[in-house]
Amino acid sequence: MSWADRYRPRSLSELIISTSSLEKISQWLDQWKEGVPVKKALVLYGPPGVGKTSAALAIAHDLGYPFVEMNASDQRNRESMKSIALMAALYQDISSDFGIPGQKKIILIDEADSIFEGRSSETGGDTGGISELLKVIQRTSNPIIITMNNYYEFRRKGAGKGILDSSLAIEFIPYKRRNDTDYKSFKVRLNRKIYEILQAENVNVDQRSVNEIIEKNGTDIRSILNDLESLRNGSSSSGLSLRDSQISIYNVMQDTFRSGDYLKVLGHLYGKDFQTEDYLMWMDKNLPAECVNETDLMESFDLISCADIFIGRVMKKQHYAFKGYAEEIAAGVSFKIKDKNRHYVKYEFPSFIMQMSKLRERRNARKSLSLKMGRLTHMSARYAMEYLWFYNIMDRHSPDFGRYISEKLSLTEPELGVLKRKRL
Numbered sequence: 001m002s003w004a005d006r007y008r009p010r011s012l013s014e015l016i017i018s019t020s021s022l023e024k025i026s027q028w029l030d031q032w033k034e035g036v037p038v039k040k041a042l043v044l045y046g047p048p049g050v051g052k053t054s055a056a057l058a059i060a061h062d063l064g065y066p067f068v069e070m071n072a073s074d075q076r077n078r079e080s081m082k083s084i085a086l087m088a089a090l091y092q093d094i095s096s097d098f099g100i101p102g103q104k105k106i107i108l109i110d111e112a113d114s115i116f117e118g119r120s121s122e123t124g125g126d127t128g129g130i131s132e133l134l135k136v137i138q139r140t141s142n143p144i145i146i147t148m149n150n151y152y153e154f155r156r157k158g159a160g161k162g163i164l165d166s167s168l169a170i171e172f173i174p175y176k177r178r179n180d181t182d183y184k185s186f187k188v189r190l191n192r193k194i195y196e197i198l199q200a201e202n203v204n205v206d207q208r209s210v211n212e213i214i215e216k217n218g219t220d221i222r223s224i225l226n227d228l229e230s231l232r233n234g235s236s237s238s239g240l241s242l243r244d245s246q247i248s249i250y251n252v253m254q255d256t257f258r259s260g261d262y263l264k265v266l267g268h269l270y271g272k273d274f275q276t277e278d279y280l281m282w283m284d285k286n287l288p289a290e291c292v293n294e295t296d297l298m299e300s301f302d303l304i305s306c307a308d309i310f311i312g313r314v315m316k317k318q319h320y321a322f323k324g325y326a327e328e329i330a331a332g333v334s335f336k337i338k339d340k341n342r343h344y345v346k347y348e349f350p351s352f353i354m355q356m357s358k359l360r361e362r363r364n365a366r367k368s369l370s371l372k373m374g375r376l377t378h379m380s381a382r383y384a385m386e387y388l389w390f391y392n393i394m395d396r397h398s399p400d401f402g403r404y405i406s407e408k409l410s411l412t413e414p415e416l417g418v419l420k421r422k423r424l
């Protein structure tokens with residue numbers, strides 16, 4: 001199943017449409033909950049891939065009605081329209097026979113404008129199907145939803161005008177200008193949807209590539225999702241690829257543990273934009289959870305420690321060519337793990353990196369606190385740093401001191417932590 005199908009909005013609240021369109025649809029739904037409204041048909045029109053069919057399905061879901069669907073491009077003739085009408089009528093009769101009063105169903109006529117395709121103009125392109133549809137609308141007590149691309153073309157032909165006049169028509173994507181607030185909210189919601197899909201699919205694409213895809217496809221969400229998916233499959237026509245985009249440490253690690261494809265992992269490592277030493281730390285932390293076989297675990301750790309030696313040489317001698325050696329050795333873990341773990345493993349953040357970042361934060365807080373205290377007491381930051389122990393004692397013996405200093409110097413949370421000598 002494609003991403004566009006898998007992530008089709010199920011309810012109206014998940015649909016990315018303008019507030020005014022949503023309001024109109026909601027009002028129409030409310031009317032159906034109370035009885036049979038004057039406008040029994042809802043026409044949703046707009047360019048492809050903007051959510052017309054999804055909206056119809058979401059309406060059926062939200063109303064809790066079953067639906068009968070007819071794709072007009074498949075069966076364009078009078079008979080099929082008749083059978084729809086018959087089914088709708090039958091359904092109600094059966095419902096009332098079984099004592100289920102008022103059970104309605106939605107009749108969906110998808111891509112209605114294709115009913116005219118290839119028809120002669122003598123009858124306005126209509127072979128009877130459209131006039132039959134008009135009759136269904138007039139007689140039915142079921143909600144009818146009609147989707148189409150070209151509203152004005154439809155209106156010009158046969159009974160098209162009659163249908164549109166007796167329906168509530170809503171245009172999809174009526175963004176007038178690019179700085180329109182609806183367009184802005186469309187982009188925010190679209191980005192959120194994309195982010196959620198990428199998370200669920202465990203795929204990492206950088207924002208630049210996402211923006212380019214949105215820019216290229218405009219408001220066609222189906223094409224946007226298709227392009228993103230083809231990026232993942234490596235068959236993108238957009239000129240972008242995951243290589244250009246950021247590949248997360250998480251994905252590379254997963255490929256190292258599970259793909260068994262040494263060259264693929266090496267390719268990721270050459271194009272990565274994270275540090276090799278971070279990659280080694282992540283591997284070190286998560287190897288035990290991934291390896292189900294002790295020998296695999298031992299041999300993999302051996303490779304990681306070997307790679308670490310080369311990273312050490314990079315740091316000591318500033319010999320950056322050794323980084324490549326470290327990567328080639330570490331990627332070897334992909335063929336060391338022979339027994340693949342088939343279960344889901346939640347990777348953990350390496351505690352060392354976390355500890356280091358906390359230490360870095362603490363060091364910076366020490367510096368900035370010393371600078372502030374130095375200014376207050378007319379001494380250098382370096383000198384003030386030597387007296388931090390003293391300020392801490394002052395604070396412990398007189399809580400007012402801490403409060404006073406904190407307010408006077410507008411101390412940040414980490415700086416206050418240093419003053420109070422809070423543990424990391």
Ligand SMILES: Nc1ncnc2c1ncn2[C@@H]1O[C@H](COP(=O)(O)OP(=O)(O)OP(=O)(O)O)[C@@H](O)[C@H]1O
Nearest residue numbers: 004007008015016048049050051052053054221222
């Ligand atoms: N407004 C939207 N909100 C959320 N997802 C959308 C929206 N529009 C399209 N999509 C995504 O694109 C897919 C295709 O949308 P849909 O079939 O509803 O478009 P359409 O407007 O009916 O297109 P067409 O005119 O080609 O039939 C959906 O399954 C969904 O994943």
